[in-house]
Amino acid sequence: MKKQEFVVGLDIGTTKICAMIGRHHESGVVEIMGTGVTPSKGLRKGVVINLESTIDSVERAIEEAEGESGVEVTRVFTGIAGGHIRGVNSRGVVGISRTSREVNRRDVERVINAAKAVAIPLEQEVIHVIPQEFTVDDQDGVKNPIGMSANRLGAEVHIVTGAVTSAQNIIKSVNRAGFEVEDIVLGPLASAEAVLxxxxxxxxxxxxxxxxxxxxxxxxxxxxxxxxxxxxxxxxxxxxxxxxxxxxxxxxxxxxxxxxxxxxxxxxxxxxxxxxxxxxxxxxxxxxxxxxxxxxxxxxxxxxxxxxxxxxxxxxxxxxxxxxxxxxxxxxxxxxxxxxxxxxxxxxxxxKTNGRIRGLGKGKDSPIYATAVGLVHYGLTYRQGKKMARFKGRNLFSQVALRMKEWLGEFF
Ligand SMILES: Nc1ncnc2c1ncn2[C@@H]1O[C@H](COP(=O)(O)OP(=O)(O)OP(=O)(O)O)[C@@H](O)[C@H]1O
Ligand SMILES: [Mg+2]
The missing domain is CATH 3.30.420.40 (ATPase, nucleotide binding domain)
Known part of the structure; x- marks a missing residue:
């Protein structure tokens, strides 16, 4: 079978790791060809804390799914817990001390930097800052302050943070188990594909x-x-x-x-x-x-x-x-x-996983497997026409950060 004909969903959960292989069936539904489930021991609260045991469980889950389906897996779609992306609102203020008191581009950068200096939780990195509005002295609701006169410039920004490093560790585990990551998907978004x-x-x-x-x-x-x-x-x-x-x-x-x-x-x-x-x-x-x-x-x-x-x-x-x-x-x-x-x-x-599916083994329609089923749906729906994302190599950090930014564009 050609590689492109099937997709592999890999749900790396805190209690179990589940690999599911599926393809389009003539009747228009998705056919599940094989599933592998192993207990997960290397994660806490959705975050990899032990690389070795995660690699081991990933290997075993995929092996089992390969055995059941008779296909050889090289690439997977994997889910990332929703907590990896979070939005916080923040504000910053700077003084304009030049005699002209005219706001320029530098001032706007300075105030956005000031607003960015919020306490970001451990493990989280700023992946995107969206300026919402500015305050020029006491006047709020200003969209573009450049050129205006002011003593003080304030900014309200929406900061999106993501646990880029923990997403990296998920990808590393998959890579080290010998597989490529075709795409990373916000976990609950994958579940939504399956149940909503x-x-x-x-x-x-x-x-x-x-x-x-x-x-x-x-x-x-x-x-x-x-x-x-x-x-x-x-x-x-x-x-x-x-x-x-x-x-x-x-x-x-x-x-x-x-x-x-x-x-x-x-x-x-x-x-x-x-x-x-x-x-x-x-x-x-x-x-x-x-x-x-x-x-x-x-x-x-x-x-x-x-x-x-x-x-x-x-x-x-x-x-x-x-x-x-x-x-x-x-x-x-x-x-x-x-x-x-x-x-x-x-x-x-x-x-429960909805009706657009066949071949799910006994008990696999349980909500436990919703994310894995959803990843298969997601892969089959979104693979076409998309340029291949490959998460590996030295630039992993920026690749993951970029993908997280794209999610924002796609979903928010
Ligand atoms: N029949 C049941 N009754 C009550 N709880 C159950 C039942 N079956 C499974 N669970 C509970 O469901 C949890 C595991 O759910 P699930 O497989 O969805 O988690 P996960 O995807 O591995 O973890 P996470 O999404 O948090 O990373 C366990 O706490 C388990 O005790
Ligand atoms: Mg889960």
């Missing part, structure tokens, strides 16, 4: 991808992405709470959470108890379903309170008439949709 309909994007919708280490959210309206944010909270925090609460190992806590966990205490009827094993041969215990849920509920409540505050801050809450769509593995937690609906006060549905 064009109507939802037009009417306005919030997509919330609750993974293991992070919750990524994006807001679409009028067909385009308007906002992207990542919260460093996910299903693994719930597991951690259960592990502490029951004094059991994270592995057992994970099993208990999936089997009995619920995020809304009021859904529990009656007093049902279950036994769970203790840590490394220690005696386990017995707990009621409602006791377990009392551990879980506050965490999920906290998560959606943060999501809600973020939606409010964007001022877009009135433009999301299609409501919210939940995806990611943690959205499978019982009682979670009920909690989300109560706090967000939006119509809600669970985002």
């Amino acid at each position: 309909s064009p109507e939802e994007k037009r009417s306005g919708v919030v997509l919330i991808d609750i993974g293991g280490g992070t919750t990524d959210m994006v807001i679409f309206s009028r067909g385009s992405i308007r906002h992207s944010e990542v919260l460093a909270l996910g299903g693994d925090h719930v597991t951690n709470d259960v592990s502490i609460g029951l004094r059991t190992s994270p592995k057992q806590a994970e099993e208990v959470k999936k089997a009995y966990g619920c995020a809304t205490v009021s859904l529990i009827k009656g007093e049902e108890f279950f036994h769970y094993p203790g840590m490394e041969g220690r005696r386990g215990g017995k707990v009621s379903l409602s006791q377990l849920c009392e551990i879980i509920e506050p965490r999920i409540e906290e998560l959606f309170t943060l999501v809600n505050a973020d939606i409010d801050r964007t001022g877009l809450s009135r433009s999301v008439s299609a409501g919210a769509v939940l995806t990611g593995g943690a959205s499978l937690l019982r009682g979670l949709p009920e909690m989300a609906e109560r706090i967000l006060r939006l119509p809600l549905r669970l985002g």
Whole structure:
């Protein structure tokens, strides 16, 4: 088979790495030819912290997908967590001390530099600065101050920052595993390809991808992405709470959470108890379903309170008439949709990968695989007519920064 006929989506998540190979099928849908999934051990909160184990998991996931599909993989489309791109507003002021007091191009540069001097979070680099408006003495709302007379010049800018280095580390892991990166895609944007309909994007919708280490959210309206944010909270925090609460190992806590966990205490009827094993041969215990849920509920409540505050801050809450769509593995937690609906006060549905697909293996239509399926859709849709992006070599940093800038043009 010719290489161009299929695309490979590679979702590098905090809990699992998933490679999916797909192609166009005659019937007009996408056919998935093979999938490989391995546990991910080298990431924390969506960021690579151990290159070697990430390389190893990438290799194994792709090998498995190659085996299932019978094709040889050379290039992949890979997702980057939404938190890598963030916008902050900032302002700066400079004095104009020359006798003419006439603002020139140098002054504009100076004031923009002053506005840029905000505290940028660790790992984030400024990739773009968009001047919004200027203030000339006390007069605000000035679009172009050059030539005006002033004692003071102020600027309001929107600074876009991106974790270029962590995106670089994702690409490095893929390269070192022996593959090229055909394109990097904003993760939640890939999930959106898989679970949202064009109507939802037009009417306005919030997509919330609750993974293991992070919750990524994006807001679409009028067909385009308007906002992207990542919260460093996910299903693994719930597991951690259960592990502490029951004094059991994270592995057992994970099993208990999936089997009995619920995020809304009021859904529990009656007093049902279950036994769970203790840590490394220690005696386990017995707990009621409602006791377990009392551990879980506050965490999920906290998560959606943060999501809600973020939606409010964007001022877009009135433009999301299609409501919210939940995806990611943690959205499978019982009682979670009920909690989300109560706090967000939006119509809600669970985002399974939509109907334009065939050949997904058993269980692979789960929201856990939405990003990988979305990357395949994205690759098949956007590969045509695009010049090949190749992320490798010495200029990796600037290549990644450039691609992030392009996202802004494409999506914001
Ligand atoms: N049936 C289930 N019930 C409750 N939680 C579940 C279930 N299945 C998976 N999860 C949780 O989903 C999380 C993993 O989700 P997912 O695979 O989407 O994460 P990821 O993509 O690896 O991580 P991230 O997107 O944060 O980098 C884990 O915390 C896991 O406990
Ligand atoms: Mg994920």
